[in-house]
Amino acid sequence: MSGSPESAGVSTALLTDRYELTMAAAALADGTAERQCAFEVFARRLPDGRRYGVVAGTGRLVESIARFRFGEQELAALADIVDAATLDWLAAYRFSGDVDGYPEGELFFPGSPVLTVRGSFADAVLLETLALSILNHDSAVASAAARMVTAAAGRPLIEMGSRRTHEAAAVAAARAAYLAGFTATSNLESGRRHGIPTAGTAAHAWILLHDDELGAFASQVKALGPDTTLLVDTYDIRRGVELAVQAAGPGLGAIRIDSGDLGELARQARDQLDRLGATETKIVLSGDLDEYAIASLRAEPVDSYGVGTSVVTGSGAPTAGMVYKLVEVDGRPVAKRSTAKESRGGAKSAVRRYKPTGTALEEVVHPVARPVPVGPHDRVLPVPLLRAGEPVPGLPTLAQSRERLRAALVSVPWEGLKLSKGEPALPTVFEGS
Secondary structure, three states: OOOOOOOOOOOOHHHOOHHHHHHHHHHHHHOOOOOEEEEEEEEOOOOOOOOOEEOOOHHHHHHHHHOOOOOHHHHHHHOOOOOHHHHHHHHOOOOOOEEEEOOOOOEEOOOOOOEEEEEEHHHHHOOHHHHHHHHHHHHHHHHHHHHHHHHHOOOOEEEOOHHHOOHHHHHHHHHHHHHOOOOEEOOHHHHHHHOOOEOOOOOHHHHHHOOOHHHHHHHHHHHHOOOOEEEOOOOOHHHHHHHHHHHHOOOOOEEEEOOOOHHHHHHHHHHHHHHOOOOOOEEEEEOOOOHHHHHHOOOOOOOEEEEOHHHHOOOOOOOOOEEEEEEEEOOEEOOOOOOOOOOOOOOEEEEEEEOOOOOEEEEEEEEOOOOOOOOOOOEEOOEEEEEOOEEOOOOOOHHHHHHHHHHHHHHOOHHHHOOOOOOOOOOEEEOOO
């Protein structure tokens, strides 16, 4: 199979869709394959009720494009689908165009030119599914995770949703959640591959394995030390807290509560821990949490949260709604005019305007050929990602992208961070298109 499983990117060129391959084959046959084109990735609208989106997956996409190849196994699988001339072309395929886009951790809004791919038609059209599958998934997860981070108001969040999604998506989701500000992941492969801190504790099966709860706690403490986190809601929570402190002493690291009325249980547990002398023992809550549940627990004595299903599924918006559209052919703008699915022709760039105080005002989208004035506090959003098919040196690290998003969210007007439904946090202004 093409590529290496060690990479953070996608390892097979067969992520190409059948219709993309059909267009490439037809273009090779009719002579239009080499026409120079620009494709653009953007979202026509944000998911219902969302006020901003978070760009994520750019780093994975850049790596994937750079090593997008059709090896012997892929070509054999396509032998009955395309003609010999197309197979020969695929065997030599290397994307040799240019890619610009919003860096990871940047915010996006309706119409933002998140990615622009320039190259021959055949070269660029093959990348549609690759680009959209990565950007739509990772951006959906990061957008949901960012809302949870805001709701948590500085309290740590652990991503623990691997069991609720595809095994490959689990690794990408952990990365996207970490980019958005989550503190750690329970996914060990994402920890190994992306250097994300890992965290986790025993599940209910560990308690049920032992003849009694105290024995389970004592065994865990013996193996992992008193700083471990003990799960106390398998049976009676009050009794569980008592036994947890008995097993680990007042230096117990944390307890986790995974069910019930979490706010009320957290208050009761905090009171009980303090009475038992475990005043530094932390309380971790988990169990079907999303941004709304986290926000509702803001006043409770909670130290951190574990989030699973909601974060890896985009908390009700499992895709960012991005599309990949042809916007330019041989320097000529082209645009789709279908009702409710219109696009704006021509390759575009964008500038985000800010007040001197650092608060963002608007996003101005304009044709690349017609730049707009950039003030002292404004920022051009797209950056070079690939040139002649090769990644541009010095692209941001995952840690740098985390910081970019943190700063971007600080710049958003306060009403743009609300969890309630509303208009996008920033208006998108289209100039000259």
